[in-house]
Amino acid sequence: MAIIAIVGAGVMGTAITFPVADNGHEVRLVGTHLDDDIILSCLERRIHPRLRRSIHERVQPFYHTDIPTAVAGADVVLLGVNSRGVHWVAEAVGPYLEPGQIVMMITKGLESSPDGRLQILPDVIRENLPAAIRDQVHYAAVGGPSIAGELAARRHTSVVFVSREVEVAERLRSLFSTPYYHIWTSTDIIGVEVCVAMKNPYALAVGLAAGVLERQSPDVANAHMHNYAAAIFAQGLAETAILVEKLGGGRETVFSLPGAGDLYVTTQGGRNSRMGRLLGKGMAYSDAVEEMPGETIEGVDAVVSVMPAVEAMIQRGEIAPDALPLLRELHRIVTRNAQIEFDFNSFFSRLPFNPPPAGQ
């Protein structure tokens, strides 16, 4: 029996308690300072209000003030905050980490470092931990298509556990694997982490098509715009592959569960798709944000946090200026309240196809 401490009691942090608790492990679910209402509900009623279901009988809820207790003696400290909470959680948890513990990220994101590099979150966490512990713990992460509510319902879910240390990923697999939670392991932490971060902006981009359709005049045969969405889907994958390769990750990761699989699932609903639809309808970003009050749109955060490093990579000649037209257009839309002006012909310029002539 192992002890798993999860910091961040959102939907994903709570959903992943199901397989590990089903396996008989001790599970400590710790809310952040923003999760007090969730923890109260879990303590008083054993109900997670956002997952809208009972929590597992083996899960012990904790308030953030109990982080030291919850982390003590844990085999795995799983970080389930959202991307804005990464620095907070490193500070909050760091002083209590113990040598040999596995720090496992389910937070999705990428950061631009001050010197213009793209950093994956496990590396951001590491840099922000106290120097004395930073090299005494192990790092791991999860990628792949995993809608939290489905995992919590014990629906078949297939994911990749990743660590630079293969035995760490294997150990985690032995703790989390169940008949409904299927786990592959990989050492390509760069590939997985870039995929999990970039699927959000690119799913938002796919969602634009639904909004663009709504503002067209109705078609006599009720034609949709799936062809439009599919080209964006393919370009999103292509741009993800460019970023992964530039950072030293593997393409196979992009074109399987962590990339294609997760992008697919993210286009099937959720906040990024809804934001995409609003922007596609022609709403300015600043107005669209007001339509979704209090919701973190990870796809927007990722575009904003990734772009400075991308610009620096272009400056340094590491990426061609025209390699990421979809990302650039998303950035323009959300930072300048701009209307969409896609140039489909700018897509796929890094693939072994001859692109359409300019101006067509």
Added chain:
Amino acid sequence: MAIIAIVGAGVMGTAITFPVADNGHEVRLVGTHLDDDIILSCLERRIHPRLRRSIHERVQPFYHTDIPTAVAGADVVLLGVNSRGVHWVAEAVGPYLEPGQIVMMITKGLESSPDGRLQILPDVIRENLPAAIRDQVHYAAVGGPSIAGELAARRHTSVVFVSREVEVAERLRSLFSTPYYHIWTSTDIIGVEVCVAMKNPYALAVGLAAGVLERQSPDVANAHMHNYAAAIFAQGLAETAILVEKLGGGRETVFSLPGAGDLYVTTQGGRNSRMGRLLGKGMAYSDAVEEMPGETIEGVDAVVSVMPAVEAMIQRGEIAPDALPLLRELHRIVTRNAQIEFDFNSFFSRLPFNPPPAGQ
């Protein structure tokens, strides 16, 4: 001005008249012997009953008895029959082809040859043309996400035109390219043709999830099964890549518009998805067919026509016996009226991930 003759007046054959007619070319739309009602409607009312819209004013409809007239002097002879009509169309059109014409396939499929090889349809067509003309014409094909009704509505559509002769693909692009029809060119005809054929069975497989969900007891929080579908989506791409590589095509084709993009669009609706849902609900294939009378399910046809060559490739040691578990399961379901028994852990065995241990 060029002359484009299209044989097969189904939805795709008719949809592709729009860009080429918009470009001012002469367009001859020829029904097969199964399309007489469509051609009658096009002649009398200028309406295509299955596209549910008016045909382009420049399109001239012809009955199949007028094939010699329609093909005479054409620059491009576009074959738009369904996969069951490939041998018929080679016989019907072959005697009237003229040296220098481009034979362009929009039919989707693959065939097992008697000696156990997988053949792409442009090569099947070539073999079935009269010996005197077979090497006097050029061959090309189209891949990528292109729902016919959307192309006919002039919605943005991005595709790949492919020919072993790059200048043939470029010539076709110059004829078909419009501000809404975006065309990349490629010489990877193997990659494109395997992708266009295999997206149908794999989209059917993704559709199974919707049916499996329906036969579950309702979940307290209304959880869906998108994670289930997404794993199948990713495995479908992985198996497509295996087939493409074994036949000498390029992976980049699989992981962009022709593979990932087209699989995405095909999962968004249509006959293959509907058949998948029925089978996922637990209906035997023979009963599901009766629910969709008169409809050709290209995904089923592809599984049945591909499997003999796949078995031969396994016999010859060209493919590992466990490399294509999803295709094998589809084959079992549709040829033996079997219930789905997915082993998710059998997926992704050819990727650089460590697979789950057997029996988990």
